[in-house]
Amino acid sequence: MKTDGFEIRVRGQVQGVGFRPFVWQLAQRFGLRGEVLNDAEGVLIRCDRLDDGFVRAVSAEKPLLARVDTVEVSAAEVEVGEGFVIAASGAAGAETRVTPDAATCADCAAEVYEDGRRRGYAFTNCTHCGPRFTILKALPYDRGQTTMAPFEMCVDCAAEYADPADRRFHAQPVACPVCGPKVWMEPSSGSEPIAEAAERLLVGEIIAVKGLGGFHLCCDATNADAVAELRRRKHRPTKPLALMASMEIVERFAVVDAASEALLSDPAAPVVLLPKAGDLPDAVAPDQNRLGWMLPYTPLHHLLLDAVERPLVMTSGNLSGEPQVIGNDEAREKLGRFADAFLMHDRDIARRLDDSVERADPPMILRRARGRVPETLPLPGGFRDAPQVIAYGAHVKSAICLIKNGQALLSHHLGDLDDALTWEEFVEADADYAELFDHKPQVAACDLHPDYRSSRHAAGKGLPLVEVQHHHAHLAACLGENGWPLDGGHVAAIILDGMGLGPDQTVWGGEVLLGDYREYERAAWLRPTPLVGGDMTQKEPWRNALAQLDLAGLPLADDLFPDKPLAMARMAMEKGLNCPLSSSAGRLFDAMAACLGICAGGQSFEGEAAMTLEALAENAAPATPYPFGGAHEIDPTPLWHAVAEDVSLNTPRETMALRFHLGLAKAFADQAKRLIAEGKADTVALSGGCMQNGLLLGLLQRELDGIRVIHHTKTPANDGSIALGQALIAAAQSM
Structure with missing residues (x-):
């Protein structure tokens, strides 16, 4: 029967998150007649009357994984029956969003350990958790368009899937041991797979574990020999290794404040950088103050961690520099030289996704995945x-x-x-x-x-x-x-990163820009310095230190780097051979690190020198900033003369590292404040890879106290x- 009523359009992340059964339950509560359905634009609700409480609840009480951008209400002629129903989906399309993969929810985690048909099942999930983007092949998001298509639902799962009152209503990956994916070990002794994997880990073996977005290489994080062997096999000498553990175990080895706990427990389940507290082998993250921790985000992870009762290294399963492995055959071929065994399953991964990496204090995303x-x-x-x-x-x-x-x-x-x-x-x-x-x-x-x-x-x-x-x-x-x-007008933007080509054909990387979306001007910049050997300067920090020290008129490089080909490098600078000029703040960090004996000869991964310099500075007692000179062109010459004096006085490396951070923050903040004082902007934006240095970001904010400052929290600064x-x-x- 058609009658005068209302249409309520809900836009946002509202499909594949249990939104329709949520609306159905709300409608029962408010006594509405009508229907709810998915279509190309999101969720559409048709009802016989308008209830303000119902409309408010659509946003205020939304499901855990939902994100509501807008709720639009309009009068319309609607077809209504005796009650409220979940109607068939409308036209397919891609105007709505796909939900990211979500960590196992509390209900499913409990179900894995309780008596019932999913006890011990490694693929337990519902509309509030589980794989989404990593199993999706095409839209609309239906089971037949995912890598769950080969697994036909059993009678019990089908009943849950069809019941609007069940938390598995239209959960596309729904499965159980009868009808769903299976897990196994290769090679296998015939034992239960997860128990066998745990036994192998506890005796120091390295296991390749298939996760949501790819394989991890896994070992016992408390076993120094196992960690060292993993590094040796993977040719990864110093880059920090990600860790996985229960919250209880994380708290034994890291400082976990309320913000960090909330981020660890987020459905996104990112790797979160946390200050060290316990006693793990130094080889997990050499010379760093923080370790990257994540909680188990699949039932398989929960079961494995429960079996080993200790933290596990969970680093990307890949050859050095290559993408993470996702296929079983690919894993056998590429990870066989790294892993002693494989913990496999037969649900295909449609899309490889690394683990996201984040910080809670200051809040930032380092890798968005x-x-x-x-x-x-x-x-x-x-x-x-x-x-x-x-x-x-x-x-x-x-x-x-x-x-x-x-x-x-x-x-x-x-x-x-x-x-x-x-x-x-x-x-x-x-x-x-x-x-x-x-x-x-x-x-x-x-x-x-x-x-x-x-x-x-x-x-x-x-x-x-x-x-x-x-x-x-x-x-x-x-x-x-x-x-x-x-x-919105111009902002003063402090941009500090590695390198980017400027319109003047020099390499930029330490700038204060005045601009907006449409235009910009370069208001201040770090004095350009030769990159001795071009791209080699990103790998060998001594080259940056040599150029900086020589340009400052200091012979210090001869004492600091006696084993390096300094004469040849100086000849290249003199003749301008493969020595492009650069204002890179990233290379300035490398130069300072090299002067302190950090990675002078070479970095094993990008950012190693700067990360170690930050860690050193965080351990320092209060200090004064190193001076910089210049006006629009920020001159580091005074910095290097002060560094040379500190070297002669045997000043602690920690103090020198902190003085560097303090001086750099002040030099660039002063330039931004000049633009504010001149009335050219009232806001400062902070961006570039160097802003992932939490110490530097905090110092810049302190220097800019009283001025509106914006920076990255939802996307990487790099x-x-x-x-x-x-x-x-x-x-x-x-x-």
């Missing part, structure tokens, strides 16, 4: 009429970004495009995201550097192309994440958010 993707960000005010845009990001820490219908979708972390397999993954992700989200871009954006693989890829798309300066993209990404309106900035700049210039 499993659990966070494919969440979208609402575009700031003024971008409502933005065209569909595709942006291809940077070359290292690559990601892509799509703009459509007032939302920005920043992809998962893809990696270094110099690696052939990562490049293949990048190209596949471009096609994958376009198909999944029905994206038809009208404009493409890329980095200004023409030799980035991402830039060449963008140029080949046949679309109008916007080339974006690297640090302008950092600025725009920070603005966009913080909802800065299109016409190049992982460059694509977002590029997309916003291209959109702004296209409207």
Whole structure:
């Protein structure tokens, strides 16, 4: 029967999260007649009358994994029966969002340990938890479009799936031991698989464990020999290893405050950097003050940790520099040299996703991946009429970004495009995201550097192309994440990172920009210094120290690096051979680290020297900042003279590291404050990879006390958010 009524449109992350049964239960509570259904735009509710309490509850009481962006109410003629029903889905489409994978909820975790048909079952899940994006092949999100399609539901699971009152109503990965995926060991002694894996781990073996977004290499984190052997096999000498444990065990080995506990327990289940507290082998994270911890996020992880009762190393299962392994055959081929055995299962992974890495204090995302993707960000005010845009990001820490219908979708972390397999993954992700989200871009954006693989890829798309300066993209990404309106005016932006090509064809990396989405100017910068050996300076910090010290008129490099080819390097600088000029703050960090004997000869991973320098500084007693000179061009010469004096006085390395951080923060904050005092801006934005240094970020905020400061909390400050900035700049210039 048709009658005058209302339609309520709910937009956001509202499919695959139990939203329809939630609405159905609300309707019973408020006595409404009508229906609720999924369609291409989200969730549509049709009801016979309007109840303000019902409308408020749709947002206020939403399911755990849901995100409601808007609730739109309009009068309409509706078909209603005697009660309220969940109707069949409407037209397929990609106007709504896909839910990220979510950690096992409390109800499912309890069910795994209680008597019942899912006791001990490693794939227990419901609408509030479990795999989503990693099993999705195509939209709409139905079981037949996922890697669960081969597993036909048994009678009991089908009954749960069909019951609106059950928490498994339309949970696409629903399964049980009768009908779902299975787990096994290779090789196997015939014992129960998880128990056998635990036994092997407890005697020091390394196990490849299949997770949600790929394989991990796993060992007993309390066993120094096992950790050392894992490092030896993987050729990973110093890069910190991620750890997994129950909350009770994490608290034995780390400082866990309320914010960190909340982040660890978030459905995204990221790796969270926490201060060390207990006694684990130094080899887990050499020379670092923090360890990366995550809680178990699948029933398999819960069962394995329960069996070993100790923390486990859980590092990405891959060859050095390659993407994480996801397939069983691929794991056998590539991880056989690393692993003594495999804990396998037969649910395929549709999309490889690394673990997200985050900090709670200060809050930041260092790597945006499993659990966070494919969440979208609402575009700031003024971008409502933005065209569909595709942006291809940077070359290292690559990601892509799509703009459509007032939302920005920043992809998962893809990696270094110099690696052939990562490049293949990048190209596949471009096609994958376009198909999944029905994206038809009208404009493409890329980095200004023409030799980035991402830039060449963008140029080949046949679309109008916007080339974006690297640090302008950092600025725009920070603005966009913080909802800065299109016409919000200029900000003073402190951008500190490794390297990005400037319009003057020099390499930038330490700038204060004045700008917005549409334009920018370089208001201050770190004095350019030769990169001795070009790209080699990123790997060998002594080269940066030599250039800085010589330019400051100091012979200190001869004493600090007597075993290095200094004469040859100086000749190259004199003749300008492969010595491009750079204002990089990242290379300044490397130079300071080298002067303190940190990674002088070489870094085994990107950022090692800077991370160790930060850790040293955090252990220092209060100190005074090193001085910098100059005006618009920030001159580090006074810094190096002060460093030379401290070296002669045998000043503790910790004090010198802190003085460096203090001086750098003050030098750049002073330039931003100058722009504020001149009335050119009233807000300071902080971006660039160096802002992932929590100490530096805090010092800058302290120096800028009393001024509005915005920085990254939802997207990485490093190049992982460059694509977002590029997309916003291209959109702004296209409207």
